[in-house]
Amino acid sequence: MKKQIGIVGSGEAGLQLAYALRKEFDVTVIHSISADEIRDGRIMSTQVHFGSTRKRENRFNMPKWDVDQLINSIHITIGNQKLFAGILKEPASSVDQRLYFSNCMKDLKNKGVSFRHQRIENEQLERLIDEFDLMIDCTGKSGPLVPFPIEEKLSPFKVPQRKCIVGYFHGIKPNHPVGVSVTVLPEVGEMFEIPAITEHGPVTILFIMAIPDHDLDVFKGIKYANEFTNQMENVVQKYFPDIHERINKENFTLSDERAFLQNAIKPVIRKPYVTFKNKLVVGCGDSVFLNDPISGQGCNLSSYCVEQLYEMLIEYKHSTWDHHLGEAYWNRIKPFVKEVTEWTNAMTQPLPQHVVQLLLKGAKDQTVADEVAEWFANPSKAHEAFFQKTTL
Numbered sequence: 001m002k003k004q005i006g007i008v009g010s011g012e013a014g015l016q017l018a019y020a021l022r023k024e025f026d027v028t029v030i031h032s033i034s035a036d037e038i039r040d041g042r043i044m045s046t047q048v049h050f051g052s053t054r055k056r057e058n059r060f061n062m063p064k065w066d067v068d069q070l071i072n073s074i075h076i077t078i079g080n081q082k083l084f085a086g087i088l089k090e091p092a093s094s095v096d097q098r099l100y101f102s103n104c105m106k107d108l109k110n111k112g113v114s115f116r117h118q119r120i121e122n123e124q125l126e127r128l129i130d131e132f133d134l135m136i137d138c139t140g141k142s143g144p145l146v147p148f149p150i151e152e153k154l155s156p157f158k159v160p161q162r163k164c165i166v167g168y169f170h171g172i173k174p175n176h177p178v179g180v181s182v183t184v185l186p187e188v189g190e191m192f193e194i195p196a197i198t199e200h201g202p203v204t205i206l207f208i209m210a211i212p213d214h215d216l217d218v219f220k221g222i223k224y225a226n227e228f229t230n231q232m233e234n235v236v237q238k239y240f241p242d243i244h245e246r247i248n249k250e251n252f253t254l255s256d257e258r259a260f261l262q263n264a265i266k267p268v269i270r271k272p273y274v275t276f277k278n279k280l281v282v283g284c285g286d287s288v289f290l291n292d293p294i295s296g297q298g299c300n301l302s303s304y305c306v307e308q309l310y311e312m313l314i315e316y317k318h319s320t321w322d323h324h325l326g327e328a329y330w331n332r333i334k335p336f337v338k339e340v341t342e343w344t345n346a347m348t349q350p351l352p353q354h355v356v357q358l359l360l361k362g363a364k365d366q367t368v369a370d371e372v373a374e375w376f377a378n379p380s381k382a383h384e385a386f387f388q389k390t391t392l
């Protein structure tokens with residue numbers, strides 16, 4: 001008989017895990033919102049999937065997207081000085097999570113994975129842990145359900161470092177070569193412009209990361225789509241002239257009424273396993289590794305951890321699943337979690353001088369520009385550049 005696994009959460013981590021594990025184990029996904037509610041709901045992320053994540057999606061036979069607007073480059077601007085467009089070795093993509101998740105849920109159901117529509121409350125946990133050979137907490141930033149201990153050294157912040165302000169828009173001419181544009185306004189915040197695919201066709205995501213109470217933090221109290229659009233246009237006109245020049249006023253509009261969000265993330269990293277009455281419970285994704293979205297690594301780190309957890313569960317398939325497995329999982333992923341987290345946390349602070357120098361060098365040297373673009377696809381390289389002060 002196959003071992004039974006319960007996955008709580010039907011987001012990036014939970015769904016990818018279901019694809020990875022479904023052939024070897026008996027998988028049940030427990031989710032608080034239905035596929036249709038997700039599809040008709042509010043946007044959740046900007047979800048750039050870099051090359052290694054897209055490879056894992058292929059490995060686990062996840063749905064393929066007809067992405068005609070792949071992300072091939074990372075443009076870097078500091079202040080009003082455009083520095084370069086670095087070319088990614090492998091293209092990235094951004095597919096609206098509302099479309100992506102709802103599609104995956106329907107596809108997994110057709111492939112025989114069980115789904116249970118239920119929001120798990122704390123008092124139901126014990127029964128759930130008893131029911132499965134392993135429960136995996138993939139409840140994202142609203143989690144975790146179980147008290148995974150905080151890793152204090154990797155969790156230095158007491159409050160969010162940015163306010164996230166995101167809208168999916170029609171009416172912006174793409175930059176060239178098509179890619180993510182990052183504009184850093186020192187002491188104010190950042191703008192990420194990202195081409196993405198939605199149910200309503202291609203869009204341009206405008207993602208402001210505002211340092212709280214500074215000049216970009218001007219969306220407080222905005223609740224309606226038209227107010228949000230007007231305020232975004234004002235901010236773009238004032239602070240991001242390159243984007244403003246590419247806006248066609250006639251059709252500058254959100255892709256749908258729910259295509260905007262505002263939130264703020266307090267980063268926190270947890271040890272991703274506990275034993276509960278001698279039974280192992282593990283965490284995967286934001287429920288245990290919650291980073292600021294500034295480096296665009298949340299989906300990518302979730303996907304990395306999914307693959308590592310899958311490998312561990314296959315390795316331990318015929319052994320007891322106890323704290324040894326939990327410890328082995330954590331030991332295996334910790335170096336990468338640490339690199340992603342330290343780099344991401346550093347990105348929320350003023351850029352170190354040696355990094356600024358590297359970026360300036362990228363303006364004159366395309367090889368350096370391409371290496372900088374790779375930081376986002378391969379955060380170990382970014383970590384090396386930030387902390388080991390490598391000169392490219």
Ligand SMILES: Cc1cc2nc3c(=O)[nH]c(=O)nc-3n(C[C@H](O)[C@H](O)[C@H](O)COP(=O)(O)OP(=O)(O)OC[C@H]3O[C@@H](n4cnc5c(N)ncnc54)[C@H](O)[C@@H]3O)c2cc1C
Pocket residue numbers: 008009010011012013014030031032033044045046047048049118119120121138139140141142143145164165166263265284285286287293296297298299300301302
């Ligand atoms: C503004 C913003 C921009 C971002 N941009 C990027 C980016 O460009 N690239 C990138 O890699 N990452 C990005 N991220 C991060 C990325 O979206 C997350 O890291 C990723 O979605 C985490 O996946 P997850 O499965 O852990 O959580 P989620 O995708 O949030 O899924 C969690 C699921 O658990 C369900 N759930 C929660 N509690 C319960 C419960 N009690 N019972 C049942 N179900 C429950 C929720 O309904 C949800 O479906 C961004 C995040 C934000 C906020």
